[in-house]
Amino acid sequence: MTSAGIDKIGPVEPTPEDIQVQLKRILASQEFRSPTRARKFLEFVVNETLEGRRDHLKAFTIAQAVFGRDVNFDAQNDPCVRIETGRLRRELERYYLVVGGNDPVVITVPKGGYVPFFELNSAIEPEVSVLSEELSTADEHTELDTPQPAIIADNANTPSRRPMHWLVAGVASIAFLALLAAMLPGLRSPDMKEAMATAVGSRPTVVVERFDTVSDGTLASNISEGITDEIIDKLVPFKDVVVVTDMPPRQAETAQTRPPSFALQGSVRLEGDKLRSSARLIRRADGAVIWANNYDSDLRAQGILETEAVVAKSIVSAVARPAGVMFQTGAPNMAASWDAYSCTPSYDSYRDEMTVQAHDAVKSCLQQATERSPADANAAALLSLTLLDEFRFRFKLNTKPTAATLKTAKELAERAVKLDPRNARAFLALMLANFLGNDIVAALQAGQSAYAINPKDIEVASEYGLRLSMSGKWDSGCELISAAVSKNAGPGGYYEMEMALCAFMGGDAQAAELWARMSNLDYNPLRRLILLAILGGLGKEEQAREQLDWLKLKSPELVRNVRREVIWRFARPEDQELFFAGLRAGGMQVDEQPAVN
Structure with a gap:
């Protein structure tokens, strides 16, 4: 059995292609006597690991992807994932005992987790690869490019049983040490040390x-x-x-x-x-x-x-x-220390106030923080979220977001995720950036990662719920939004408007009107637009006309481009048409094509 490590090169470990072939071999075998759900379980955890998302293989994500559970899944009260994992382990053991003894790749799911482990079958003598032959005959001054190791589960204490592994690993270790020696001057540089320490x-x-x-x-x-x-x-x-x-x-x-x-x-x-x-x-x-x-x-x-x-x-x-x-207490003066810690109180206060002045202040603070501490994942994530607010709350903040702003926000989110793959806010920012960029699939993947990392973060849960809803998954998304409303999360009235949409799309226009009136965001054109659709659906033409007159006076650009704005927010055509029907019933003319400014 072998383990992942930086000192592995060549075909010593199974490649992702070998693992995929073995997965298909197992699933096609009559001796792998597992139901459809167990087969889907195995396929999911293998593919997620090969895609580099092994850290997200938690009971919650598996329950949603494989077992169809909703966002309220509780692993303590619902042991379905643990039970199915035990069955899968036993069935894999039986498969390799009965027919898989000579298969080139062994796939197991070690106890204590859901991440699969991949290894070459120790009963089979590995073939000597072309790369191994080159290593044995290469000139001592020849430079070799070291391939990336195969993606397998970590098990650093597992010894190798094949002498060839030690030979190849030794050569790779020498190459790695040479590479490390070349990197050491950079690692010793004051800028690098300061960046790492500051992070x-x-x-x-x-x-x-x-x-x-x-x-x-x-x-x-x-x-x-x-x-x-x-x-x-x-x-x-x-x-x-x-x-x-x-x-x-x-x-x-x-x-x-x-x-x-x-x-x-x-x-x-x-x-x-x-x-x-x-x-x-x-x-x-x-x-x-x-x-x-x-x-x-x-x-x-x-x-x-x-x-x-x-x-x-x-x-x-x-x-x-x-x-x-x-x-709220003991934070250093922001002017004296530009870092995520000193900016956090300002950020939290800004989210409560949601004013232009507060936005500008925290944006400036976080820009200084990211410049001073480029390795600080949290600073990058918070700055990305602050920039994305220029899209989400542009009417409140009086901003005119651009494609360049979205590009910068996405780059910051990607940097934060790379620096700290366990940072829920980094994935939250990446979700919003992808959603605003109309990449719904990537947005929901990032949102699921954020929620899996910290489901107790109300902002993460509610924003993920909103994107689920907008993508057409109204039931699961609205449950998360409802929890945010009950805990007074987000800017005042923000999630009440989302609850109004949830009720409207669920066919309860009366409840939708109540939620919309509770939001009390009279300044917000989108709140007026949603209320217009709701009142139109209720047949309250006179009240709908009041909303339409306000929109024509205060936000004519939204009226001209209403189709584009609605399509940008709702992923499913049936949701778009339902909303358009409410607008038409309220007296608004909806063009077939978005207007061009």
Whole structure:
């Protein structure tokens, strides 16, 4: 068995083409006695891994893609993915025992995850490739181009059983070391070191200390440890912060590193079935307690595991969510430190206010941050989102977005994803950029990745839900939007308008009117346009005429290009025509072709 690594070249590992051939061989075999769903499961995880998306193979994404579950899928309450994975492992083992013993490639799904592992069959002597022959006869000064290794699952502790592997790996290692030596001067350069250090040090660091146990007994001690672990697990997806669990109180500081920003401390007190959890956030610079709260729980009502999860979620939401206390206090002066950390409070305030002045301020801050710290994924992601707001909220922000702005926003999003493939906001920005660029498939893929990384991020969930809805997946998309509305996410009235669309497209025009009136975005031409279609569908001609008169007076360009605007937002022709029918019933003339300015 072999493992992925940078010291592999040539045909030592199975190529993607070999893996695809083996996949087809397994699926075509009568001895692979699995139902259609299991076959789809295997095909999905193999192809996703070969496409470089192995990090996204989570229960949630598999449940949606393979099992048809919606966005409310809960892996804890619905074990379908875990059960099917166990069956698939057993069926693959049986296949290789019965008929696949001499197959050139072995595909397995190791326990503990859903990422498949690919290896050459150790029972078969590998052929000596042309490249191997060239290596044995090449002049010592000959330069060789090292091919990329095959895409396989990491398993660094797995030894090779074939002597040939060590020979080829040794040659590749020498080549890699030479390449590394050539790169070292660049890695040592001050600019590179500063960029790398700034990317890590630009975010606040929170030290999560184990919660103290005020009560005696093993149960209280276990609960304190459980809450601490849950907090860490729930903090890690927030890419605006760095989470550590063990840091000396007097860590040495350098010019390139930022000292620990906060310490999260707490305690638990257990009296019978009553649990009180106390938490506080300490600013380490001066020891000030900047936030504290108590949480009372009844273990009989929730149980220990659920209680730990609920308490941890409440604490994390209070301190680390966008606009949480961690970003409301202790932030350095933006003029003195241009980085994502110092810009984050400004960004969160801007999203609450959504004014031209706030937009210009945070845009300037983030532009300085990305110039100073090009390796900071979060700064790039936030700047991309800020630029994309010039499209999404152009009537509110009074902007005139251009193709160049969209191009820059997409490049920033792509850079952020490359720098940090676990950054949900980076994928959120990439989703919006692709959607605005009319690449719906790529947009939804990026949105699914963002939601899989951090489904608890309300902005991610709601924006993904909106793009799902606009692409025609109204049921699943509107569920996510509904959750955002219930938690007061986004600029005021923004998601209420989306709920109005959800109701309208679902055939409930009365509910749609209620949602549209709740949004109270009288200044927004799109809100007026949506309300016009809704009122037209309800047959309220006089009220519809009021909206149309306002649009003709305040936004004549939208009226002239209404077909283009609607087609740009709705992916499915049937959704477009339903909306057009409402507009026509409200008295608006809809041209067959978009007007040209």
